[in-house]
Amino acid sequence: xxLNGARILLECLKREGVDTIFGYPGGTxxxxxxxxxxxxxxxHILPRHEQAGVHAAxxxxxxxxxxxxxxxxxxxxxxxxxxxxxxxxxxxxxMVIITGQVPTALIGNDAFQEADIIGITRPCTKHNFLxxxxxxxxxxxxxxxxxxxxxxxxxxxxxxxxDVQIAQTEFAYPESVEIRGYKPTVEGHPKQIEKAVDVMLQxxxxxxxVGGGVILGNAADExxxxxxxxxxxxxxxxxxxxxxxxxxxxxxxxxxMHGHYCANMAVSNCDLLxxxxxxxxxxxxxxxxxxxxxxxxxxIDVDPTSIKKNVRVDLPIxxxxxxxxxxxxxxxxxxxxxxxxxxxxxxxxxxxxxxWKSKHPxxxxxxxxxxxxxxxxxxxxxxxxxxxxxxTDVGQHQMWVAQFFQFTRPRTLxxxxxxxxxxxxxxxxxxxxxxxxxxxxLAVCGDGGFQMNMQELATLVQNRLNVKxxxxxxxxxxxxxxxxxxxxxxxxxxxxxxLPIDFIKLAEAFGAVGLQASKVDExxxxxxxxxxxxxxVLMEFKVAREEKVLPMVPAGASLTExxxx
Amino acid sequence: xxxxxxxLVENEFGVLSRVVGLFSGRGxxxxxxxxxxxxxxxxxxxxxxxxxxxxxxxxxxxxxxKLIDVIKVIDFEPENAIEREMVLVKVSAEDxxxxxxxxxxxxxxxxxxxxxxxSYTLEATGAPAKVAAxxxxxxxxxxxxxxxxxxxxxxxxxxxxxx
Ligand SMILES: Cc1ncc(C[n+]2csc(CCOP(=O)(O)OP(=O)(O)O)c2C)c(N)n1
Ligand SMILES: [Mg+2]
Numbered sequence: 001x002x003l004n005g006a007r008i009l010l011e012c013l014k015r016e017g018v019d020t021i022f023g024y025p026g027g028t029x030x031x032x033x034x035x036x037x038x039x040x041x042x043x044h045i046l047p048r049h050e051q052a053g054v055h056a057a058x059x060x061x062x063x064x065x066x067x068x069x070x071x072x073x074x075x076x077x078x079x080x081x082x083x084x085x086x087x088x089x090x091x092x093x094x095m096v097i098i099t100g101q102v103p104t105a106l107i108g109n110d111a112f113q114e115a116d117i118i119g120i121t122r123p124c125t126k127h128n129f130l131x132x133x134x135x136x137x138x139x140x141x142x143x144x145x146x147x148x149x150x151x152x153x154x155x156x157x158x159x160x161x162x163d164v165q166i167a168q169t170e171f172a173y174p175e176s177v178e179i180r181g182y183k184p185t186v187e188g189h190p191k192q193i194e195k196a197v198d199v200m201l202q203x204x205x206x207x208x209x210v211g212g213g214v215i216l217g218n219a220a221d222e223x224x225x226x227x228x229x230x231x232x233x234x235x236x237x238x239x240x241x242x243x244x245x246x247x248x249x250x251x252x253x254x255x256x257m258h259g260h261y262c263a264n265m266a267v268s269n270c271d272l273l274x275x276x277x278x279x280x281x282x283x284x285x286x287x288x289x290x291x292x293x294x295x296x297x298x299x300i301d302v303d304p305t306s307i308k309k310n311v312r313v314d315l316p317i318x319x320x321x322x323x324x325x326x327x328x329x330x331x332x333x334x335x336x337x338x339x340x341x342x343x344x345x346x347x348x349x350x351x352x353x354x355x356w357k358s359k360h361p362x363x364x365x366x367x368x369x370x371x372x373x374x375x376x377x378x379x380x381x382x383x384x385x386x387x388x389x390x391x392t393d394v395g396q397h398q399m400w401v402a403q404f405f406q407f408t409r410p411r412t413l414x415x416x417x418x419x420x421x422x423x424x425x426x427x428x429x430x431x432x433x434x435x436x437x438x439x440x441x442l443a444v445c446g447d448g449g450f451q452m453n454m455q456e457l458a459t460l461v462q463n464r465l466n467v468k469x470x471x472x473x474x475x476x477x478x479x480x481x482x483x484x485x486x487x488x489x490x491x492x493x494x495x496x497x498x499l500p501i502d503f504i505k506l507a508e509a510f511g512a513v514g515l516q517a518s519k520v521d522e523x524x525x526x527x528x529x530x531x532x533x534x535x536x537v538l539m540e541f542k543v544a545r546e547e548k549v550l551p552m553v554p555a556g557a558s559l560t561e562x563x564x565x
Numbered sequence: 566x567x568x569x570x571x572x573l574v575e576n577e578f579g580v581l582s583r584v585v586g587l588f589s590g591r592g593x594x595x596x597x598x599x600x601x602x603x604x605x606x607x608x609x610x611x612x613x614x615x616x617x618x619x620x621x622x623x624x625x626x627x628x629x630x631k632l633i634d635v636i637k638v639i640d641f642e643p644e645n646a647i648e649r650e651m652v653l654v655k656v657s658a659e660d661x662x663x664x665x666x667x668x669x670x671x672x673x674x675x676x677x678x679x680x681x682x683x684s685y686t687l688e689a690t691g692a693p694a695k696v697a698a699x700x701x702x703x704x705x706x707x708x709x710x711x712x713x714x715x716x717x718x719x720x721x722x723x724x725x726x727x728x
Pocket of ligand 2: 446447448472473474475476477478
């Protein structure tokens with residue numbers, strides 16, 4: 001039987017196991033939406049802005065590990081997705097974005113609502129496709145999903161002209177796919193792995209440095225095992241949080257610009273740095289020349305371009321992180337006696353690290369009745385479920401979440417690490433809640449970033465997505481204000497929001513519940529009440545306005561040059 | 566260091582802009598670039614000349630390899646490869662310089678492909694260094710216009726894409 005392109009697209013999604021998509025209709029996807037109208041196997045959620053739709057698909061992907069799917073119409077719909085696509089690209093999130101395009105005969109004519117989305121997204125997608133013939137559609141979709149989820153994952157865009165959605169052809173979904181130019185390395189080189197284990201067994205001062213790839217590669221368990229077996233402490237990047245339980249004695253928490261003192265000291269003094277699916281971002285390394293200056297570096301990554309990109313590496317291992325760690329664990333198992341010696345050799349190092357830990361833990365002082373933002377994060381952790389998912393926006397609140405929430409499970413922190421996109425938090429939480437209706441999902445936002453996608457309150461209410469929104473309201477673009485305080489003589493150029501917004505009324509206008517706390521003794525009551533309410537709730541916490549995120553490594557300084565107070 | 570890199574790609578629309586975009590997006594340099602289909606019509610072969618230290622060249626080849634449409638990348642070592650380019654040069658040729666232009670053309674086995682009372686146009690092929698040497702000799706005689714294909718490269722014997 002012949003099907004039209006629109007229907008073929010939906011059949012492909014179904015065969016890829018897609019159950020939820022986020023999309024916004026328009027002229028060049030109207031045929032697709034017409035097919036969707038009667039296609040009951042896929043749930044479609046209508047966001048209030050295409051950027052939010054793609055962030056929601058991203059949040060869905062981060063929380064589930066599946067490929068997130070979003071749809072937008074051509075022209076403005078497609079260009080509205082760019083920030084969200086770039087966000088996913090920087091954090092290697094598997095996604096397929098489908099955009100409508102003007103009919104093939106009109107492409108290149110500056111037709112109504114035409115944009116060269118293939119050209120525009122080339123540098124911010126893992127790959128993209130323009131479908132010129134309906135006969136190619138099924139294979140392209142198969143390739144799109146395969147590329148999005150394998151190797152180093154990433155967003156793939158499929159641009160689908162209107163006439164291709166209408167044209168008909170026989171539908172058969174390919175069983176498998178071969179792309180001659182795309183063969184990600186899965187198994188790490190066995191010799192390299194053995195060498196790496198040898199080096200690990202010799203160390204006296206090692207640190208494991210974990211990036212978001214461990215979570216994306218579903219390798220958190222293997223990583224945790226390896227750290228425990230060897231007794232080597234673990235520090236994580238922002239997007240690595242959750243891969244190793246922060247309440248574990250071996251956890252050093254996050255490293256980098258706003259990382260823990262102990263983590264930055266450990267990296268700066270170690271003799272062996274084991275980088276696992278991390279990419280040495282400048283927010284992590286500080287001044288490159290002074291990064292892990294005494295260490296041999298082992299680097300495990302699925303993406304060869306990540307290796308030696310900005311830091312010298314002594315022992316590279318290219319491969320799927322989970323496969324590599326499994327093999328490492330097996331190799332370690334063969335060296336029981338050496339592992340015992342290793343643990344003894346590491347003892348003084350662990351002692352040193354514990355000293356750093358107790359000398360300068362991340363801290364704040366809750367004095368008086370004004371709420372300290374860090375306090376809210378600690379209370380959220382205490383009062384939320386252990387498997388709660390927390391999406392952040394970008395700014396000071398994001399760093400306080402990273403410092404104080406104590407993540408213990410993978411895929412519970414959703415945060416825009418690479419691009420640092422304000423406006424990410426609320427829609428990402430929305431996507432996670434759509435995937436897990438029964439779980440607690442929090443969106444922790446600043447007052448600034450929340451306003452970048454607050455229209456999504458409507459989507460939450462309409463779809464009964466019970467996200468609990470937390471706004472840490474300092475009435476400032478706090479993170480920028482902090483830089484202005486420290487490096488620009490407190491010249492608060494355009495960072496004070498001036499206008500106080502009535503967030504409670506705002507929530508109510510959308511049909512959600514709004515709660516507010518302005519004194520420290522109101523915090524618990526607001527959180528508890530929010531968790532009791534069925535449905536989306538916005539909690540506004542009026543917090544100390546000029547609180548700083550500390551410690552801080554000034555941009556360009558080395559990790560040991562932390563400003564502590 | 567100058568490197569001549571051959572990139573074998575899918576012969577499809579948009580592929581060249583992916584390759585070029587990679588260079589511009591990362592601030593890598595392209596000195597020259599040529600592209601055409603190969604004996605296998607589903608493939609195109611790009612030859613590009615770039616420069617950079619060892620680390621930059623390693624990143625360039627890795628990034629090229631990462632592109633889905635790129636099938637193979639060969640960073641040729643000069644001793645294992647043969648490089649050729651073609652130039653068309655228009656030179657002033659009046660009075661006494663007319664004979665000199667022809668002498669130089671003869672030495673470099675260049676062909677005269679256009680003649681006017683005031684100019685000669687020469688076609689020369691050869692290793693980039695040889696072609697450059699000819700151009701330098703012609704320059705003082707009044708070099709009006711120079712067009713170059715940029716080098717193409719092929720591996721010696723068993724080296725390269727298909728030995
Ligand atoms: C889309 C976007 N625009 C600008 C920035 C730069 N920026 C980073 S943090 C920040 C301030 C965020 O303010 P707010 O959302 O109130 O959070 P706070 O830092 O106060 O917790 C800004 C403007 C950004 N990261 N993203
Ligand atoms: Mg703020």
